[in-house]
Amino acid sequence: MCGFAGVFDRRDRRTVPEPIIDAMTDALVHRGPDGRGTHIEAGIALGHRRLSIIDLSRGHQPMPSDDGRFQIVFNGEIYNFRELKAELQAAGHEFRYDSDTEVLIEGYRAWGAEMLPRLVGMFTFAIWDARERTLFLARDRFGVKPLYIAHLPDGRTLFGSEMKALMAWPNLPRDVDPRAIEDYFAYGYVPEDKSFLRAVSKLPPAHHLTLRQDGGAAPTPVRYWDIEFRAKHRGPVEKLEAELIERLEAAVGSRMVADVEVAAFLSGGVDSSAVVALMAGISERQVKSLSIGFDEGGFDETPHAEEVARRYATEHHSRTVTADDYGLIETLATAFDEPFADASAVPTYRVCELAREHVKVSLSGDGADEAMAGYRRYRLFMNEQRVRGILPAGMRRGIFGALGRAYPKLDGAPRFLRAKTTFEALAMSPGEAYYHAVSVTSDRMRGELFSSGLKDALGGYEAKRLYADTFAGAPADSTLGAAQYTDIQHYLPGDILTKVDRTSMAVSLEAREPLLDHRLVEWIAALPDRHRLRGGEGKWLMKRALKPYLPNDILYRKKMGFVVPIERWFRGALADRVAGLVSDSKVAGSGWFDMDRFGRLADDHRTGRGEHSRTLWQMVMLEEALARL
Template sequence: MCGIAGLFYPCLPKPIDPARIVAMSDAQAHRGPDGSGVWCVAGVGLGHRRLAVIDLEGGVQPMALPDQSLAVTFNGEIYNFREVRAELEALGARFATDSDTEVLLHGWRAWGPDLLARMNGMFAFALYDATSQSLFLARDRFGVKPLHYAELADGAIAFASELKGLLAHPLLRRAADFRAVEDYLALGYVPDDACIVAGVQKLPAGHFLLLQRGRSAPQPVRWWDIDFTRRAAGRTRELKAELIERMRTAVRSRMIADVPLGAFLSGGVDSSAVVALMAERSKAAVKTCTIGFDEAGLDETAHAAKVAQRFATSHRARTVGHEDYGLIDTLVAAFDEPFADASALPTYRVCQLARESVTVALSGDGADEALAGYRRHRFFAAEERVRGLLPSDVRARVFGQLGALYPKADWAPRPFRAKTTLLALAEGGAEAYARAVGVTTPALRDQLYSDTARAALDGYRAEARYVETMRQAPARDAIDRAQYADIRHWLPGDILTKVDRTSMAVGLEAREPLLDHRLVEFEASLPPSLRIRGGQGKWLMKKALEPWLPREILYRPKMGFVTPISAWFRHALADEAAALARAPLLLQSGWFEPRTIARLAEDHRAGRAEHGRTLWQLVMLERSLARLFG
């Protein structure tokens, strides 16, 4: 795993100062502590920071062909590179290394952009073709690896794995985009179609961008998309067997490394399944690690220990407590943009723990999105059944009135918190689901915003992207559309960003076998009844895993990697929450009403309302603004 950076002049081949490429690369040194390199010719410069995983001696980057006609800087892993290499050798290609990077060079010469469809992996790369005077930027199907780019004042297109790589260039203008703040407060992250630094773009997952000298920059091209319109045929027993075999193949392909390898083990279904299949393949004990919490209701270490014992892994565990709040500046530095998924804190800790003994760790991420594993998926499916019973105007009138009258009871047991459900039933399915995936509601955001902020938004709402994506999804069912939107937005914006930044911050490569595209494409074809059944998400996966995992692991309520941030803000960190109303950057921005922030903190501390996630958002936003725009 690595960090990449570079410059390309599309109008005329201006000379490149290698020192600028070095500065952009070195800003991402944590992504590649094992080496660095720069490759420059007139009009283009490529930089690289390397975390050596495959072909430790030969895989040095940037890598160029002997005649210098092609050069590439690459972040990621191509898991089927040996198969692709054999195909290229049959076409006459001659390889000088055993690395997967060289496959990109010969693959481009043979197939051009079509090489992407042949690759199974996680990647972001920039490839320069001297013959066509072009720069090709590409990103993997799901957006496991990031890629940012921006046009500079001198006409150059700058790119880098992380935003901090672009910020290292003196010509990048630093100005905040308030629409990205709206996106962040709504969703908890800045999505892939936005950036808090105005003018910076993220290459979307499953897209490429071909820049050619003498031509204006085109829009990115989608080269892959997930399709929920197909339906797999076969009996349940056959589909279970196929699912396990595809999972087994995905795990096996991601166990190839020339460095120590292990796994994250939370004690949930997904990571436990990965560990089970790793243990089946490995002669030695699989190295596993987990993080627990000082809040018993959120601690899963006992479950992880049972799985570790079952598969005789070499297991280690540590605990996260409120004192780990001191990591906040470390997280802000790792993410650049504000990021409010509080599970980033324990994810960073588990990456630290893993890095003490391995260089590569397999995770269980991706199954919830592909197989409807989140609680919100089950709620949405149930709500859609109710929506189908009544005309939309009747629903809007009946449930809208009930929702308006029902008290907002954040303090009550979950079955008695019906207000959100009633209001959701009054809305259309896409609108309701867009709110369900959010953090701070539109109504609360309106209370937080100043008149200046509302004017800047001019009616824009972050939820609109979810609604539009669901309406245009290649899908046959409501749950298809919800999952498709999650794969397009939530997965790259939240889950994969979290894992990439926290793992790379400590020089660890994280791999996601449950996001093998062949596996996910198969899962997307499963009938909804095999994804959600009997109140269980990931139903077919759980049934298929019954020979491997105990029922208490498979069928216990999903806990998730949830940080007890709300409890901390009521007790040990109550003063931190109260101080938000006086936070200099939030006040100076002119975007927020200080009295509203103070009220949220006090209501939360007193237990009158639940605002823990919103308060955490504001903490992270204030720290990120200070770092980016100080």
């Protein structure tokens, strides 16, 4: 695992001063504390920071090909590199190292962009071809690893593993994209088709981009992979269970390959417990597991993690932290660069911090909720969809639209009384309703909070179109498949994988996601819906298959996740911090918000008249991001 940065001159062959590429590279020292390297020639500059995991004494980057034609910088791991190396050797390619980086060079020489579908792993990389004067950029299928790009007006293209590397470039335009503000308050993150800054974008997951020194405009990225949720695998449940376990074992086993010790996060939930159970069956030595507990019972899952650790006799390390761990706000803002409002980043950072004290690599259970329909919102959405299937759209809009407008907003009431959002969703199309289910600050609330100036700057742009349009065009047989597909395109890379990448890399830890092996996810996506969600139970087939490995109180207990008490924070220790935003802050000075309305929102939350913790958290994290521009 590493970090890299670079500058490519599309127009001329200007040379980048070494101190500048060094500054860009060294902004990523946390991603690679074990070494650094630079390659500069006319028109191209590459910088790299290394966290050594495979081929520890060699494999330094930027890595040249044996003939000097290619130079590569690479972030990630290719889990099938030895199989690809054998195939390339059989075709006459020669190798100097036992490194996945060199396999990428020779694979690109042999297959060009057609190499990408052959790769199993998480990756971003840049390959400079000195003969063709081209730069090839690529990102893995799910977006596990990030890649930021800025095409500057002077013809240069900047690229790097985090936005802070690009911000080290002198005079990078720092104006904020107003669409990113709309997206951020809708979703809690800035999606993968843009960044916080107007001048910077992200290479989308499963895309590649070829830049040429021909003076032309920057081309559009090309998609090389997609997933379909179409039922193709049928047969006896017992046979499917056995095949699922085989695929899980293969995915976990491939992620355990390293020249350093590999551990696993263990929350006590289904996914991380499954990873630990399968590791224990594969590993020849005792598995290390890592858990974070909280000093309040309502937020603490450590008893469940300890149950799994005892069952598999792991070397278990746990740490109890205070549930009021809001002191990490500044640390997280520095790690993310862009505003990021998933508060579970706080405990995720803490468990990564604990893991780094023992290992360089840890496996996580991320990805199964999206692939196997594990989120509660899938069940609720499909319940709503049954109603939509009974009533015509016109009748639903009339009946439920009126009920949604008339029903009071009862934030503090028991869940069964909070029907306003359900009525509103039933009046919508499925895609719009699913967006409604995942949004953080509602369209209505954003309409009240946003200033007329921000609304004008948006020019009619609406965040909901991202989810609704992806949902409508999803390659899926069902609305459940369309919802899962949409989450895999947006929520998974924009929130979950961003959170894990930035928090793990902030402490120089490599996190690997075996449940996102694309071959495994493709197979799961080809199962009938009833094997993913049945009788209100998500991950239905996965839980059945894991019964020999995990007890029922792990498999079937209520999903919890990393919960933090931000609702309480804004009624106590952080109340003054929020109050200070109203008049003396970057967000107040931005002109984007009606700060009087925000002040009333904060006061309603503080006094218990409303529950607005997620919107308040968004504003706090936006303030921190603006302070770092």
